[in-house]
Amino acid sequence: MSTSNTFPGALAPMPDAMSAMLIWPSPEPVAPPRFVEGFELFEALARDAGTDPVVLAADLGALWDFVAAHPELLDAPETAEAAARFLGNAIAVAHPAARWRFTSEPEVGTSTISVPVAGLLRGIIEHPEQREPFREMLASWPQADRDAEEFDALRREEVDIDFVVAPVPFTRPVLAVPEFVDESGKVIHYGSRWAGGSPPEDAYSRVTHPERFAPVMSVVDALVDHLETWYDVDVDRRSDESGARVWHLRPTTGAQITLTGTAESVVIRSGALTREYAPSCTCDACDETAESVADQLEETLLAIAAGGLREVFPVGQRRWLHTELRTPDGGGRSGGGEPDPSFPAEELDDAEDLLARLPDGWWPAWTLRTPRS
DSSP states (O other): OBOOSSSSSOEEOOOOGGGGSOOSSOOSOOOOOSEESOOHHHHHHHHHTTOOHHHHHHOHHHHHHHHHTOGGGGSSHHHHHHHHHHHHHHHHHHSTTOEEEESSSEEEEOSSOEEEHHHHHHHHHHOGGGHHHHHHHHHHHHHHHHHHHHHHHHHHOOOOOOOOOOSSOOOOOOOOOOOOBOTTSOBOOTTSTTTTSOOOGGGGGOOOOGGGGTTHHHHHHHHHHHHHHHBOEEEEEEEOTTSOEEEEEEESSSOOEEEEEOSSOEEEEETTTEEEEESSOOSTTTOOOHHHHHHHHHHHHHHHHHTOEEEEEEETTTTEEEEEEEOTTSOEEEEEESOOTTSOHHHHHHHHHHHHTSGGGBOOOOOBOOOOO
């Protein structure tokens, strides 16, 4: 590796897409570089303009102003490349935990924030007024990393849960899913449309046949009936003013569940702050099916009733929510982020008080119904 008087560390070649691929048998892992080479042309241009590149490397504000004042940096690919690499290295100076990587393009960052350097270069030149938001992002970055460490610690925690499972397993009703066709009349095979490959870009903004999820309503009915049969829970069934069906499940112990279902989706509200959407996305790229949505609903509702729901709030300075779902068979998933913005501040305060009284945020299992004699 080479060195430079401009940046405080060794210089490495720019990572490429191949460096991120898994190779088996794998060699010794190579740590991603903090600084990359190939910025010398930008250094020369800075000196020609009467500016010391060492000063720019140590002061991102001065670097932003210099780049904004020299839009000709974008005139030639080699100049833009050198400037982008210098920018990325300067970010690594400002945030020592940042490392280079290649996704769809070179980026520098951590697990919480990653900056595509070519895009940043264009952004500085085209929108120099964004200097202050960029500075604020850099200032918040260390706290974002610390918050992420807290989330990681929560996810890694081992816990023994005393699951309470209904004595009779749930039996899913057969889904009556009709055939759907595309504009040419060809049958659409949802769930396998992209044959393991990547969907086309426009598929992410396209939604066809959202009504394909309508058969899931029979699964919701069956799940609610199953829970009402085996657990001590009061169930309120109604329709709201929009015509959506609503099921409100109030157990004697554990987290309540409210389900709101239409022909296109089901919203799950549970515990203090948990919100889940089934399907999580209806776009063509995600290629969800009625069966995959039924899987999600079955896993979520049965796990909550069995005692597998955890909510931790607030986490970190940003007061984010950590949710976790564990299933009796050893599966599960977790997530985190800002609570649903529809929650008013008073409700968040109430949730904080409530969750603080639960053991590490774990909701107890529902109580099994006493068999009728």
